[in-house]
Structures are given as structure tokens and as C-alpha cells.
Amino acid sequence: MITSKYIRNLTKPRTSVEEYIGMLKESKPNMSVVDVGGGINSWCTHTTHVVDIFVNPGSKEEFVSLHPERVMFDFDITQRENWNEILKYVEENGKFDYSICTHTLEDISNPSLVCEMLPKIAKRGFISVPSKYAEYLRFETWYGIKGYRGFFHHKWVYSLKNNVFRGFEKASYWEYINDSRLDRPQGHFTEIGFMWEDNFEYEFHHCGDVIGCHTKPLFPLIFEIDDLPID
Amino acid sequence: MITNKLIKKMEASRGFVDDAIEVMKQANSGTTVLDVGGGINSWCKNTTHTIDIFVNPGSKEEFIQKYPERTLFDFDITQRDNWKEVLDYVEENGKFDYSICSHVIEDILNASLVCDMLQKISKQGVILVPTKYAEHLRFENWFGTKGYRGYFHHKWIYTIKNNVLTGFEKANYWEHITDPRIERHLGRDTEICFMWEDDFEYKFYHVGEVVGCHCEAKYPLIFEIDDLFIP
Numbered sequence: 001m002i003t004s005k006y007i008r009n010l011t012k013p014r015t016s017v018e019e020y021i022g023m024l025k026e027s028k029p030n031m032s033v034v035d036v037g038g039g040i041n042s043w044c045t046h047t048t049h050v051v052d053i054f055v056n057p058g059s060k061e062e063f064v065s066l067h068p069e070r071v072m073f074d075f076d077i078t079q080r081e082n083w084n085e086i087l088k089y090v091e092e093n094g095k096f097d098y099s100i101c102t103h104t105l106e107d108i109s110n111p112s113l114v115c116e117m118l119p120k121i122a123k124r125g126f127i128s129v130p131s132k133y134a135e136y137l138r139f140e141t142w143y144g145i146k147g148y149r150g151f152f153h154h155k156w157v158y159s160l161k162n163n164v165f166r167g168f169e170k171a172s173y174w175e176y177i178n179d180s181r182l183d184r185p186q187g188h189f190t191e192i193g194f195m196w197e198d199n200f201e202y203e204f205h206h207c208g209d210v211i212g213c214h215t216k217p218l219f220p221l222i223f224e225i226d227d228l229p230i231d
Numbered sequence: 232m233i234t235n236k237l238i239k240k241m242e243a244s245r246g247f248v249d250d251a252i253e254v255m256k257q258a259n260s261g262t263t264v265l266d267v268g269g270g271i272n273s274w275c276k277n278t279t280h281t282i283d284i285f286v287n288p289g290s291k292e293e294f295i296q297k298y299p300e301r302t303l304f305d306f307d308i309t310q311r312d313n314w315k316e317v318l319d320y321v322e323e324n325g326k327f328d329y330s331i332c333s334h335v336i337e338d339i340l341n342a343s344l345v346c347d348m349l350q351k352i353s354k355q356g357v358i359l360v361p362t363k364y365a366e367h368l369r370f371e372n373w374f375g376t377k378g379y380r381g382y383f384h385h386k387w388i389y390t391i392k393n394n395v396l397t398g399f400e401k402a403n404y405w406e407h408i409t410d411p412r413i414e415r416h417l418g419r420d421t422e423i424c425f426m427w428e429d430d431f432e433y434k435f436y437h438v439g440e441v442v443g444c445h446c447e448a449k450y451p452l453i454f455e456i457d458d459l460f461i462p
Contacts, residue, residue: 078341081312109309109340143443145450148403153438155340172379175406207384212374219376 002163003124003195007131007228010103010191014043017126020195021046021098031097034086034122036077036114037104040066044100051077051086078108083117090121099125103191106130106154111167112204119199126195127165129158132222133187133230135170149174156204160192161226165200168222169207179223184230192228233394233432234355236425238362238459245274245333248357251426252277252329265327265353267345268308268335271297275331282308282317309339314348321352330356334422337361337385342398346433355428358396360389363453364418364461366401367409380405387435389423392457396431399453400438410454415461423459 006016025031025046034049035042040058042050051073054060063072073089075082090096099122105111106129118125135150135157142152150157156167157174194200205218212218256262256277265280266273271289273281282304285291294303304320306313321327330353336342337360349356366381366388373383381388387398388405425431436449443449 079312080310142404143448143450145404145408145442145448147407150403152402152404152442152444170403171383172381172401172403172406173373173376173383175403176378177376211376211383213383217374217376 001197002160002165002200003197005160005163005192005194005227007133007190007192007230010128010130010134010189014102014126014128014193017100017193017195018045020126024098028097033098033100034096035100035102036118037101037107039063042067042070042100043102046098047100049073049096051075053077077104077114077117078110080113083113086121087117095120096122097124098122101125101127103128103130105167106151106156106158109155111156112202115165115200115202119196124195124197126193127200128191128193129156130154131187131190131192131228131230132157132159133182133184134190135174136182137185137188139188157222158192159222159224159226160194160228161221161224163201163227165194165202166221167202167204168210168218169205171207171211173207173211173219177219181223181225187230190230232428232430233391233396234426234428236391236394236423236459238364238421238423238461241361241420241422245359245424248331248426249276251357255328259328262328264329264331267330267332267349268338269331269333270294273301273331274333277329278331280304280327282306308335308345308348309341311344314344317348317352326351327353328355329353332356333359334361336398337382337387337389340386340400342387343433343435346396346431350430355426357424357426358431359422359424360387361385362418362421362423362459362461363388363390364413364415365421366405367413368416368419370419388453390453390455390457391423391425391459392452392455394432394458396425396433397452398433398435399441399449400436402438402441404438404442404450408450412454412456412460418461421461 032048033046035047036051038050039052040063049071263279264277266278267282269281270283271294280302390397441450
């Protein structure tokens with residue numbers, strides 16, 4: 001279940017997560033914390049294990065040199081078979097005490113696989129993704145290309161409604177639908193974050209469902225006021 | 232190598248593919264033809280094997296009833312490990328004589344995996360994808376959502392340049408760049424069709440490379456005149 005949730009500026013430190021894990025460590029000093037998608041730059045000082053592949057920045061060698069105390073599971077999280085390595089580890093060693101998955105689920109084609117795996121490998125955790133408000137605004141410029149909504153490489157628009165984590169596939173249609181409820185300048189660079197214990201509910205809607213291809217379109221759900229509104 | 236290539240209207244007959252297979256069958260009446268992603272609607276009358284999962288339309292039961300003579304490999308082609316089933320089959324029975332992959336690799340994010348596998352499991356084949364001209368025009372309208380370029384669910388824009396199949400990841404940036412070289416109304420509903428023997432070269436650029444995120448932007452390559460252009 002989702003135990004806490006917030007919307008905040010994504011550039012600010014996630015002190016509350018650090019503090020929460022710090023509190024857990026008071027009763028279990030050697031607790032394990034796995035960062036899924038944390039790469040070389042896991043921001044959490046408590047991270048003990050990392051699942052990722054290295055593209056950029058950093059390399060496996062740099063990771064080992066920078067964080068010799070951290071254990072690395074070096075695999076592509078989009079491939080189901082690859083998870084066997086860590087599932088086997090969990091079978092032998094028990095679930096991780098805590099998991100972090102920060103700004104990863106919006107980048108990959110099949111985030112539902114990661115959402116399925118997180119409760120299988122960890123007792124509880126923290127997830128953060130850009131808010132739907134941030135994905136709605138037009139602010140980026142790369143090599144003269146500008147005008148598009150949100151972050152150019154993100155594949156999902158997320159919301160949290162009735163404690164269900166919901167992903168809507170982002171595609172070109174997103175440039176052509178409008179709703180004043182999302183048009184919030186204060187949503188710039190905001191993220192939603194939530195903590196979960198045991199498990200959490202999630203649903204993903206592919207762009208055919210979102211746009212209404214031979215079905216009722218689901219994009220109006222994105223515009224609904226959800227658990228984390230920006231006034 | 233690519234042996235044959237053309238741009239054509241999607242609705243125009245692909246009878247020349249069946250004709251080519253018929254010629255092969257004159258020398259080998261047991262010619263095996265595998266349709267990757269063909270689902271229940273493989274348009275090739277010579278198809279003997281199909282790889283796909285059934286989402287919509289059709290079901291596995293309907294497939295078996297309609298095509299009792301066809302063999303089905305029922306798996307998700309985006310997961311590398313799933314291919315083991317057909318790789319094992321090929322190891323025991325030899326490569327398929329011909330493969331078809333028609334309007335599939337624009338729909339999945341890891342299209343390079345399919346390009347890799349096609350060459351491992353078949354001696355030759357045909358691949359069809361929408362043209363970059365079709366992906367540039369604005370024509371769709373789903374439940375009032377319109378204005379975007381090409382087909383809402385496609386994840387790649389394809390060209391063939393110097394006999395290399397080149398894919399550029401499609402994302403929202405695509406709505407905000409333009410070039411008269413691909414603004415061709417004749418391009419609507421057109422497809423690239425190429426035949427290959429033994430192997431073919433391919434190259435995929437992910438969205439970061441296309442927009443030039445910390446690297447030289449590759450999107451100008453999309454606008455170049457390539458092997459198959461609409462004058």
C-alpha cells in the first residue's frame with residue numbers, strides 16, 4: 001500500500017527519504033537499500049545495491065571505483081529474464097529492506113515490469129517520477145528544437161489517483177490536447193513521489209487506450225484532479 | 232544485403248512478395264515462410280509459421296481454427312529471451328526459407344532486437360514499414376484528437392540510405408521540426424518495402440541522439456534525400 005505521497009520541486013534534495021531510511025536504520029543498522037535505475041549517481045547515501053546498465057554518464061569501472069562498498073546488478077531492467085539474477089539473490093538473502101526507483105519509470109517502454117518486480121525484491125520503497133504538470137509545460141530546447149511538452153525522452157505521463165499509480169503513454173497526441181487544470185506554471189520541474197510498503201497498485205494505459213483508438217479515450221483521466229493537485 | 236527496395240502505397244497489392252515466394256516453391260515445395268508480427272491477419276498466402284502475441288484483433292483459438300496448417304510461436308517479440316523458442320527450432324530444423332515482417336518494427340521500442348533476430352532465423356525476407364513521408368503528414372483523427380504527424384502509436388521513423396535501414400525514434404520533438412524535402416502529400420499512406428538476403432544493415436538512433444542531447448543532433452539525417460524518395 002502507498003503510505004505517503006507528495007508533489008515537490010524535483011531539483012530539491014529528497015531529505016525526507018534519507019531521514020526515513022535513517023530512522024529505519026536505528027533498529028536495523030545493516031539494512032539493505034537497492035536503487036533500481038540509480039546508475040553511478042544514486043543520490044541516496046544509504047544505497048547498498050544498484051540495479052542498472054551504464055550508458056551515460058559513468059561506466060561500470062567508475063562505479064566500482066567510486067562506490068566499492070555498493071553491490072551492482074548490471075542488467076537491462078526492461079527485459080524480464082534479466083530480473084532472474086536479483087530474484088535469485090532475494091531468494092537466497094531475503095528481500096531488500098528498502099528500494100528506490102527515481103526518475104526511471106518514465107524513461108522505459110515497459111515500466112509495469114519494474115512495478116511488478118519492486119515488491120518482489122523489496123519490503124518497501126520509494127518511487128518518484130515527473131508530475132503530469134511538468135510533462136504538460138513547454139520549456140525544453142535542444143539544438144534549436146523547442147515547443148514540445150515536458151521532457152523530450154519521457155515515455156509516460158504519471159498521476160496518482162485514489163492511491164493508484166497511473167501511467168499514460170506519452171506520444172505525439174500529447175501536443176494537441178489541452179486542459180486548464182494541467183496548465184500550471186508552478187508545476188515546472190515538479191515530481192510526484194510516494195512511499196509504499198508490501199506492494200502498491202498501478203495501472204498503465206498504452207497510447208491506443210489513451211487516445212481512444214477503437215475504444216473510449218482515457219486521456220480525460222490525465223486532466224482529472226488527483227491525489228496530488230497543484231492549486 | 233538488401234536486394235530490392237521500393238516505396239509504394241500501403242493499400243497497393245503486395246502480390247510481388249507472394250510471386251517471389253512462389254518462384255522459390257518451384258524449386259522447394261516445402262518452402263517455409265515465417266511472418267513475424269503477422270498475427271491472425273498474415274496477408275501472405277504462403278505463410279507457414281507465425282510469431283506474435285494476440286492482443287487485438289483475434290485470439291490464439293481463432294488463429295488455430297482459421298489456419299490449422301500454420302505453426303504459431305506465441306510470444307512477445309520485445310523480450311530477447313522469448314526468441315529462444317524459435318532459435319531452438321531453427322537449430323533443429325534449419326533457418327526458415329523466407330521471413331515477412333510487415334508494419335511491426337515501427338510499433339516497438341526495441342526494433343533492433345527484431346532486426347537482429349530476423350537474420351538469425353531466416354535466409355531471406357521482406358520488411359515493410361511506413362515511410363518518413365507518411366510519418367510527417369498530419370491526417371489522423373481519433374476521438375477529436377488530431378493535428379499530430381503520422382500514426383499516433385508509431386515509435387520510429389524509417390529511411391533507407393545507402394542500403395542501411397535507419398530508424399529515428401519518434402517523439403514529441405517531431406511535431407516541432409519540418410523540412411520541405413519530406414513535406415510530400417503524395418507520401419500519405421506510403422510504405423517502404425525491401426527484400427534482403429543473408430543479412431541487412433540497420434542503424435537506430437534513440438531520441439536523445441535525434442534531438443542532440445549532449446551530442447550532435449541526428450534529425451537532419453531524416454530530411455536528407457535517401458535511397459527511396461518522393462520527388
